[in-house]
Amino acid sequence: MIELFGVTKHFGEEVAVDGISLRVAKGELCVLVGTSGCGKSTTLRMINRLIEHTAGEIHLDGQPVRTFDEVTLRRRIGYVIQNTGLFPHWTVARNIGLVPRLLKWPRQRVRERVEELMALLGLPMAEFADKYPRQLSGGQAQRVGVARALAADPEILLMDEPFGALDPITREALQLELLDLQARLHKTIVFVTHDMDEALRLADRLVVMRQGRIVQQGAPVELLHAPADEFVASLLGGDTRGLKEAALTRVRDRMLPLGPRLLAHERVAVDAPLSQALSLMLWHRVDRLTVVDDEDIPIGELSLRRLVGSKT
Known part of the structure; x- marks a missing residue:
């Protein structure tokens, strides 16, 4: 879907991006990470x-x-930025329908698409359609920005620090x-x-950049297991990389079937990350948890030994 071959960018004498090559497959969520000024936003x-x-x-x-014609290219690629870029004097509905209107979609089709996306992103039409950006919370405004980027149903979505200004929750x-x-x-997303925790949570492919390269x-798990050098290891969390891997691994991957022993009192969901299971063990001072399904029915057990990777 997206391929870069030896791409370089100069700003005067400064080399912002230095001969990078990258392939992002169709439907892949590729995350670019690195320290400030490494060239990731320029690449995007x-x-x-x-x-x-x-x-x-x-x-x-x-x-x-x-x-490609520049305007045509940008209209077929969704683009989301940190401050949303919403037009302050336009309503939510008008902001979302911008690109379809530029593409001269019929009015009814634009309205239907706006309604569809607002529902998809948890913004009820009756409540939000006629509001202005100043009347929205940060999270609501960012949802509108994502809806606008998706409005013309682009195959590609570019997202530049879209959640960076929001509170952690x-x-x-x-x-x-x-x-x-x-x-x-199944969009192709760059x-x-x-934020490394954000990168690890979202990425199918993680791309670490440094000084334009x-x-x-x-x-993500490949990089956590075998960082290329000390810079990558440090960026991934140094000695806490094991905890970050635990956040990517699910309880179902380490649990055992229910044994003959009595069920452990404390429970953990089968799709919870191992980091949550470890937190529960530490908090309740136990070394075994009962694993439950979506209906809170016990289906297995997880011991501390299994959690840390022992086969016994």
Whole structure:
């Protein structure tokens, strides 16, 4: 879907991006991470030509992006930024319907699409359609920004620190909503963040950048197990990498079937992360949990030895 071949970007004498190559497969959620100034946002903006690359090539579906008309290219790629970019004097409904109107969709089709997306993102039409951005909370405004980016049903979504300005609770809620949306819509997403926990939670492919170059890329668990160097290891949490891996691994992956012993008093959900199970064990001072399904029915057990990877 998206391919970068030796892409470089200069700003005067400064090299912001230095000969990077990357392939983002169709339907993949690719997260770019790194310290400030590493080139991740510049890389994102070169994909939809908000910034023109200096050298190399960027392809969408095998076609160089420079062969597309700039306006047409940007209308087929959803773009979400940290401050939402909503027009303050337009209502929520009008903001969401912007790109379909520019594409000259029939009025009824635009309205139906706006209604569909507002429902999808938990913004009831009757309550929010006629509100203005100033009347929204940060989380609501960011949902409107995502809805607007999805309005013309683009195959590609670019997201530049979209949740960076939100409080931790709202941020986590929107991360989970994005994962739920992605499970249903299967968009190709390139997501920029400096928050490693966010990156690990969201990414199918994690791309670590440093000083304009890609240092390492792969599945999050692969990078946690085998960081390429000390920089990557430090960025991933250093000696706390095991805890971050536990946040990615589910209880179902380590549980055993119910044994002959009495059920442990404390319970954990089968789809909970191992980090939650460990927290429960520490909090309640136990070394075994009963694993329950969605209906709170016991289906297995998890011991501390199994949680930390022992086969016994």
